[in-house]
Amino acid sequence: MTTVILAGAFGKMGQRIQEMIKGTDDLEVVAAFSPLGAEPADFPVFTKYEDINVPADVWMDMTTPAGAKANGEFALTHGYDIVIGTSGLQPEDTKKLGALAAANKRHLLIVPNFGISAVLLMQFAQKAAKYFPDAEVLEYHHEDKLDAPSGTARATAQAIAAARTGKPRAPKSDAPARGEDIDGIQVHAVRLPGFNASEEVIFGGPGEALTIRQDSFDRSSFMAGIALSIRSVNGLPDALTVGLDSLLK
Numbered sequence: 001m002t003t004v005i006l007a008g009a010f011g012k013m014g015q016r017i018q019e020m021i022k023g024t025d026d027l028e029v030v031a032a033f034s035p036l037g038a039e040p041a042d043f044p045v046f047t048k049y050e051d052i053n054v055p056a057d058v059w060m061d062m063t064t065p066a067g068a069k070a071n072g073e074f075a076l077t078h079g080y081d082i083v084i085g086t087s088g089l090q091p092e093d094t095k096k097l098g099a100l101a102a103a104n105k106r107h108l109l110i111v112p113n114f115g116i117s118a119v120l121l122m123q124f125a126q127k128a129a130k131y132f133p134d135a136e137v138l139e140y141h142h143e144d145k146l147d148a149p150s151g152t153a154r155a156t157a158q159a160i161a162a163a164r165t166g167k168p169r170a171p172k173s174d175a176p177a178r179g180e181d182i183d184g185i186q187v188h189a190v191r192l193p194g195f196n197a198s199e200e201v202i203f204g205g206p207g208e209a210l211t212i213r214q215d216s217f218d219r220s221s222f223m224a225g226i227a228l229s230i231r232s233v234n235g236l237p238d239a240l241t242v243g244l245d246s247l248l249k
């Protein structure tokens, strides 16, 4: 049995994760951490770090950027390997938490997107970037999403920037309508009711364009990746792993 402390247990993702774990016979939520307010549950719910007295194999974090940073520091210094699905962490946060994982001989897995369609989109985009140095990322999310651009869009832009070899033709511009520049890639965030989570990458070249798109119509799209992450994090070869790529067979 792989035991889990779930942070963000009563949020939109946390509730779905509780249900998903209940449907397995090898994963179990043994506690939740919920500093802003506990809800009734069939496991202990801690509101303060100092009260947490439950051993667990994995800390699973689906909270807020500030929450994930603080929870990551706590988990990694108190004997827990951690999976962070929370978006909005900056590169310096990842670096700091990665160093903490290494110093404490723990495992940290940060996953910008648990959905296989998004993981494949990022892989395909890296491949296309070799041939199309001009690319823009558009992401579409539900109206409750706090951070913008999405963690997936940020990771996609960084992956494209790292993979491209040619020089982009489109001139640089600071006009707000051109979106946010992430590592030289323009990223555009749409927030509208009706959407869950979608992303498009548009590559443009002389006389042609390539569009790669994925849609997570429902949060069920994330559950297989979350189960895989929880099952895998203790056995990862490195202190810090980012993304699901190395876990997929």
Ligand SMILES: NC(=O)C1=CN([C@@H]2O[C@H](COP(=O)(O)OP(=O)(O)OC[C@H]3O[C@@H](n4cnc5c(N)ncnc54)[C@H](OP(=O)(O)O)[C@@H]3O)[C@@H](O)[C@H]2O)C=CC1
Residues within 6 Å of the ligand: 007, 008, 009, 010, 011, 012, 013, 014, 033, 034, 035, 036, 037, 062, 063, 064, 065, 066, 067, 068, 070, 071, 084, 085, 086, 087, 088, 111, 112, 113, 114, 115, 222
């Ligand atoms: N990697 C991926 O594939 C995915 C990532 N996400 C990310 O997961 C995160 C959560 O998303 P979602 O469930 O939609 O958001 P919600 O706002 O619905 O849930 C977040 C929950 O976290 C709780 N919380 C806030 N701060 C802390 C803290 N310090 N410790 C523990 N719990 C805390 C909140 O409590 P309260 O309500 O009391 O404030 C809330 O219940 C977001 O960052 C989102 O971008 C979402 C989907 C997929």
Ligand SMILES: O=C(O)C1=N[C@H](C(=O)O)C[C@H](O)C1
Residues within 6 Å of the ligand: 087, 088, 112, 113, 114, 141, 145, 146, 149, 150, 151, 152, 153, 196, 197, 198
């Ligand atoms: O907040 C969400 O909903 C999602 N957040 C993640 C992100 O920021 O990329 C993953 C997915 O897009 C859903």
